[in-house]
Amino acid sequence: MTDTTWQPDLSQYPGPKYLALTRALREAIRAGELPPGTQLPTVRDLAWDLHVTPGTVSRAYQLATQEGLLAATVGRGTFVAARAPRLGPTQSLFLERDLKSEPWLVDMRSPQLPDVGQGAAFSAALHRIGDGLDVAWADYPSQRGEAPLRAEIVSWLSDRVLGPVTAEDVALTHGGQNGLLLVFLCCLRGDRPVILTEDLAYPGIRHAARLARAEVVGIEIDGEGMVPDALEAACRRHGAQILVLTPEAQNPTATRMGVERRARIAEIARRYDLQIIEDDCYSVAESDLPAIRAIAPERTWYVGSLSKSISAALRFGYVVCPTGMGEAGRLTAQHGFFALARPVSDLVLDLMQSGAAQELRRGVAAEFSVRLQRLVNGLGRFDVNWQPGLPFIWVRLPSGWRASTFARTAEAEGVLLRQADEYALIHGRAPHALRIAVAGAIPMPRYEAAVDKIASLLARPPSDMAV
Known part of the structure; x- marks a missing residue:
């Protein structure tokens, strides 16, 4: 089912045009004006009809898709979703992976706190609490x-x-x-x-x-x-x-x-x-x-x-x-x-x-400091931003590397990293960069080996790699 004639009046909605169009879509779908299965006009066609930029329509379509109002199919177009929009979140906060089944991977996506006696401190505290x-x-x-x-x-x-x-x-x-x-x-x-x-x-x-x-x-x-x-x-x-x-x-x-x-x-x-x-x-x-x-x-x-x-x-x-x-x-x-x-x-x-909390904080900070120093020293010849005491660094990739390609290549080498586009907002532009976190929970030799692998990859962008 196609509706290429739908043309809302955006003047009745205050604010930016893309939000006005999103609201018009929402109201038309909920009112039954655009039934489930309706194919919407292409981005360029609707932009022409409404006298707005294609980017405005694209942004509105993406917001409505996130809300569950629309469904986009590559090669077919954008349709009104067949089911009622979901009321809850539409995606996970972060991607969970069972690293126990992949023990060869070193996870440097998010900082991992080192073991500085948290278990013993918590056990002692719980025993004291239990007595009262x-x-x-x-x-x-x-x-x-x-x-x-x-x-x-x-x-x-x-x-x-x-x-x-x-x-x-x-x-x-x-x-x-x-x-x-x-x-x-x-x-x-x-x-x-x-x-x-x-x-x-x-x-x-x-x-x-x-x-x-x-x-x-x-x-x-x-x-x-x-x-x-x-x-x-x-x-x-x-x-x-x-x-x-x-x-x-x-x-x-x-x-x-x-x-x-x-x-x-x-x-x-x-x-x-x-x-x-x-x-x-x-x-x-x-x-x-x-x-x-x-x-x-x-x-x-x-x-x-x-x-x-x-x-x-x-x-x-x-x-x-x-x-x-x-x-x-x-x-x-x-x-x-x-x-x-x-x-x-x-x-x-x-x-x-x-x-105990203050002592644990000092222990975590001390171990993070050692590992951060190793990370910065290992990658310091590249374009790196960091702060003392902060358990991650920001690395802008050398020419020839794209963030997504680097992350996939690093994973193949056994290191999980977080690329810049995971931090970009919808329609935002992410640089070719990575956030690399201090992994405090793995043995130091494995951590150092992971840092060396990252350095080796940074030094060999794809144009210099053997084919």
Whole structure:
């Protein structure tokens, strides 16, 4: 079934044309104007009819496809999906692989924490907790009951320049990803709100945004992070509500934003009434620069976790809310999951009060430092960006290599890597680059051999390889 005459009136929808067309598609499909199985006009035909660019139509078609409204078939065209759109996520946050069945692979896609005694520390803490169990463990956990742990988080963050922070400013979450979603749910309003972030960014941002029914727009970055002029232009164009950025350790490019740039970003956010999410889950050992939370405390949500410093298995994170917004953050958490599970919150509280958490953090940082040095020394003759204490580096590939080809070739050599396009937003352009993470969980000889394999491949782009 084909409908080549469908021609919506985009003037009735405010905002960018591609969002207007997406909304028109959504409404026409739900109203039955475009029944399941209807073949839509080609991108060029519809662009001609609507007097817009082909890119506008292409972008709208891709957004509608992501929502499950459309289905595209190579060689046949784009059709209205035969089934109702899925209500939940349409793709995994990351691709899981059973590396036990592939023991020859060295996984350098995401940082792996080294074993510095986490098991023994957790066991000792659980035994101490077990000695004090009482009837309270039979009841629901509460936000009020988490107050001592929130106070410990304030002490945990004493090596950051966050400005005045108290336990009342803190909300506890199930990891950093849950922290992002909590802020989205707390702040976003309207049918299709807009979130701004770096045009190369942690993929979890767009997945959390999809759950919140929000559109994500990428902002140009340079060697110091987000470009202020590009941010201001996007604010004027999109009417966004939230800005997400990583000023301390940009993921994936490993850049660090200077104080003047942070101040400019904060000033723009004030001018356009943006809420700021400052993602510091990849925090380095210490920072002498003021966080954006210190520059704009009235609008900045500072998100962190223990996943990169103690254990990713804990699924423990926190949000330092804007001044006066702590209760709003905790109420949003309460509506979502009441409070953290007692085994998790009591374990983390014991680890922090006993000093074990601090000792584990120092041990992880020390081992990461050794392995990062080996990685940088092994690849330092190439175009590499890195920071001391950060468990990944950014490598721009030599001429002749494409990121996808390099990743496939490295996998054939036994090394798993993450290419730049995994961090690019929809319609974003990714450079030929890789993020290479420190693998702290494998024996050092295998780690060093993996680094040497990467260096050997970088030195031999395809044009120089034997055929």
